[in-house]
Amino acid sequence: MNVVSTVDPRDGRRRPTELTETDESRLEAIVAEASGAARWLSDLGRLGRAELLDAIAAALESRRVDLVATAEAETGLSRARLEGELTRSAVQFRMFGEVLRDGGYVEAAIDHAADTPLGRGPDLRRMLVPLGPVAVFGASNFPFAFSVAGGDTAAALAAGCPAVLKAHPSHPLTSHASAEAIAAAVRDHGGPQGVITAVYGEQAGRSLVRHPAIRAVALTGSVNAARAIQAAIDERPDPIPLYAELSSVNPIVILPGAAEDRADQIAEGLFGSFTNSGGQLCTKPGLAFVPAGSCGDRLLDALRGRVAGTGGAVLLNERIRDGYQQRAAEFERAGARVSARPEVAAGDGFSVAPTLLEVDLAGLTAEIADECFGPLMVVVRYDDVADLDVALATVPPSLTGSLHLGPADDADAVRRLVDGFAARAGRIVFDGYPTGVRVSWAQHHGGPWPSTNAVHTSVGATSIRRFLRPLAWQDAPAWLLPEELRDEYTAIPRRIDGRLQPVTT
Numbered sequence: 001m002n003v004v005s006t007v008d009p010r011d012g013r014r015r016p017t018e019l020t021e022t023d024e025s026r027l028e029a030i031v032a033e034a035s036g037a038a039r040w041l042s043d044l045g046r047l048g049r050a051e052l053l054d055a056i057a058a059a060l061e062s063r064r065v066d067l068v069a070t071a072e073a074e075t076g077l078s079r080a081r082l083e084g085e086l087t088r089s090a091v092q093f094r095m096f097g098e099v100l101r102d103g104g105y106v107e108a109a110i111d112h113a114a115d116t117p118l119g120r121g122p123d124l125r126r127m128l129v130p131l132g133p134v135a136v137f138g139a140s141n142f143p144f145a146f147s148v149a150g151g152d153t154a155a156a157l158a159a160g161c162p163a164v165l166k167a168h169p170s171h172p173l174t175s176h177a178s179a180e181a182i183a184a185a186v187r188d189h190g191g192p193q194g195v196i197t198a199v200y201g202e203q204a205g206r207s208l209v210r211h212p213a214i215r216a217v218a219l220t221g222s223v224n225a226a227r228a229i230q231a232a233i234d235e236r237p238d239p240i241p242l243y244a245e246l247s248s249v250n251p252i253v254i255l256p257g258a259a260e261d262r263a264d265q266i267a268e269g270l271f272g273s274f275t276n277s278g279g280q281l282c283t284k285p286g287l288a289f290v291p292a293g294s295c296g297d298r299l300l301d302a303l304r305g306r307v308a309g310t311g312g313a314v315l316l317n318e319r320i321r322d323g324y325q326q327r328a329a330e331f332e333r334a335g336a337r338v339s340a341r342p343e344v345a346a347g348d349g350f351s352v353a354p355t356l357l358e359v360d361l362a363g364l365t366a367e368i369a370d371e372c373f374g375p376l377m378v379v380v381r382y383d384d385v386a387d388l389d390v391a392l393a394t395v396p397p398s399l400t401g402s403l404h405l406g407p408a409d410d411a412d413a414v415r416r417l418v419d420g421f422a423a424r425a426g427r428i429v430f431d432g433y434p435t436g437v438r439v440s441w442a443q444h445h446g447g448p449w450p451s452t453n454a455v456h457t458s459v460g461a462t463s464i465r466r467f468l469r470p471l472a473w474q475d476a477p478a479w480l481l482p483e484e485l486r487d488e489y490t491a492i493p494r495r496i497d498g499r500l501q502p503v504t505t
Contacts, residue, residue: 009350056186095459139168147178252397253392274354324375
């Protein structure tokens with residue numbers, strides 16, 4: 001069996017681990033265990049699973065020191081960033097505990113038997129139920145919050161679905177340690193093997209997707225990764241959904257009034273938003289539309305100064321480093337000029353220089369208006385706000401679109417820009433920056449292709465919907481019904497005979 005290795009991106013050194021790639025026989029056993037664990041998760045019920053999720057959050061926090069140290073050595077991300085990300089992971093598990101306790105997510109509906117204009121209607125009761133075991137592919141850039149201990153895992157377990165995790169090769173030891181923490185919480189809760197398991201290796205990932213017991217796949221990654229997974233799904237006799245969060249440019253428009261009012265403040269925010277974490281965020285702004293004239297000049301000068309004065313950024317792996325350098329060169333060949341780029345000494349690791357490019361609006365092409373994963377942003381200078389409507393159509397649909405306003409900016413122009421973003425993004429940000437995705441009930445983290453391949457969110461309470469399916473019971477005996485569909489049960493929101501009923505305890 002092939003030994004799994006880990007690489008420290010700060011020095012580029014590859015080191016073997018005690019992990020091995022998952023072979024076919026082991027994968028078969030893992031998926032069988034996951035299938036068996038589905039009954040245990042279902043029998044726990046909503047409130048039991050809520051307690052389990054709280055226990056998982058506590059287990060992750062109790063191992064914080066070791067988890068963060070392991071991730072730091074595998075990703076080169078700062079300790080502060082990783083501390084915050086681990087906290088986010090715990091928050092996600094606890095949030096889904098609250099989703100379960102609320103119960104509204106099951107969309108319980110009851111239509112009692114009754115006479116209708118079409119004749120006698122049967123008794124119908126409907127709610128959402130778990131899909132079954134799901135495959136989750138960990139992200140390179142979030143070793144906790146979008147990987148083994150991430151939101152996809154939390155949502156799947158909350159829904160009642162065992163999760164089989166394909167560990168990302170950029171942080172196998174972190175993935176293993178995270179899976180062990182979650183599995184320990186499951187064992188302490190009396191749970192079986194198979195509720196949570198990690199597998200390793202590219203072939204294991206393909207085989208996992210093709211396995212007939214897997215009922216859905218979640219991915220945070222590249223468009224190419226999504227296409228490879230979809231190709232494996234297409235080999236199945238039965239299709240299953242792929243929920244993929246992929247590529248995003250996340251344009252930001254700075255209107256003249258905003259640039260006039262707060263040029264320095266916006267420059268500071270833009271700098272942090274496109275350089276923090278080495279620019280390796282799906283919500284990093286890749287394009288900033290800045291007005292021509294003195295107010296835009298002040299903003300751009302302030303931004304140039306910050307970029308020129310910064311140091312190198314360590315990227316997660318060699319492939320990302322090479323892709324960043326290649327894409328930056330492509331942008332320059334397409335006509336974008338270097339506005340600021342510090343000198344960064346060559347080293348053994350995967351460090352790169354943050355880059356600020358600049359292009360006039362007339363020179364913005366589809367090639368430049370594309371994602372570059374890493375600390376690069378293109379500033380697009382424009383003369384007339386009216387010209388932005390057509391220019392933004394060049395930008396691929398994104399997870400976000402951001403707009404900075406000033407009190408003197410034209411309201412009709414603002415409405416047109418907002419309407420454009422509404423058609424081409426999943427979240428519109430006003431006077432802020434897209435990086436930093438709040439974990440909450442109202443969050444939507446998704447957008448039109450190529451930012452995602454589905455209408456669902458991968459962050460927030462409603463992301464649980466991906467791992468559920470509707471089931472209706474017709475004229476069922478009361479004793480066979482889930483408690484949420486019994487007449488006497490009133491602890492969650494339900495729609496009864498067409499009317500939404502209040503919760504009573």
